[in-house]
Amino acid sequence: MQLFLDTTDVAVLKDLAATGLVDGVTTNPTLIAKSGRPMLQVIAEICAAIEGPVSAEVAAMDTAGMLDEGRRLAAIAPNVVVKVPLTRDGLIATREFAHEGIATNVTLCFSAAQALLAAKAGASYISPFIGRLDDVGADGMDLIVEIRAIYDNYGFDTEILAASIRSPAHVTTAALAGANCATIPPDVFNALFKHPLTERGLDQFMADWAKTGQSIL
Numbered sequence: 487m488q489l490f491l492d493t494t495d496v497a498v499l500k501d502l503a504a505t506g507l508v509d510g511v512t513t514n515p516t517l518i519a520k521s522g523r524p525m526l527q528v529i530a531e532i533c534a535a536i537e538g539p540v541s542a543e544v545a546a547m548d549t550a551g552m553l554d555e556g557r558r559l560a561a562i563a564p565n566v567v568v569k570v571p572l573t574r575d576g577l578i579a580t581r582e583f584a585h586e587g588i589a590t591n592v593t594l595c596f597s598a599a600q601a602l603l604a605a606k607a608g609a610s611y612i613s614p615f616i617g618r619l620d621d622v623g624a625d626g627m628d629l630i631v632e633i634r635a636i637y638d639n640y641g642f643d644t645e646i647l648a649a650s651i652r653s654p655a656h657v658t659t660a661a662l663a664g665a666n667c668a669t670i671p672p673d674v675f676n677a678l679f680k681h682p683l684t685e686r687g688l689d690q691f692m693a694d695w696a697k698t699g700q701s702i703l
């Protein structure tokens with residue numbers, strides 16, 4: 487499973503990328519706003535910091551505007567993936583981007599029907615928003631299961647990118663459901679390393695090791 491970082495914080499990205507465990511990055515307009523920095527500059531810095539795919543979202547609502555913005559974003563670096571909203575205009579733009587060889591991440595997916603249309607439009611990635619579905623009383627993970635089944639039934643190669651991840655359990659459940667990737671906020675990514683029993687066990691081992699008075703080197 488590919489693990490992406492959902493961030494516009496370049497310092498945080500570099501810190502986590504140093505582990506070798508970050509396969510890509512996603513951003514969205516909210517994260518750009520939080521950064522307080524110019525979008526094109528932030529995306530260029532992220533693309534320089536990591537080799538994997540970097541999703542950069544268009545702001546236009548109409549197909550022509552999305553195509554203009556997407557081409558501008560794609561020109562920043564070869565690893566840019568143009569993020570397009572799951573609307574009628576967005577899917578028309580997605581289809582054109584596919585013809586032009588520009589990778590796309592179709593975002594704000596909340597139903598299997600939407601995901602089917604995105605795959606037919608030639609999306610490189612589909613982003614079902616797990617956490618936001620959970621927030622309204624649905625089970626976001628059911629959507630991953632449905633999309634996986636539909637894509638497998640028809641051999642679509644659109645990758646399922648589990649988004650709106652809120653916990654380590656979301657990551658593992660998405661992996662079990664067959665998502666190709668998950669995009670994870672930095673705090674949740676850091677939590678993936680941890681388990682209380684690991685910490686307790688290590689404390690015990692180190693205490694016992696100290697009693698031996700030994701040194702390995």
Ligand code: E4P
Nearest residue numbers: 492512514618649650651669
């Ligand atoms: C990533 O592509 C999405 O923009 C992100 O996962 C949304 O997460 P949120 O629902 O926590 O804002």
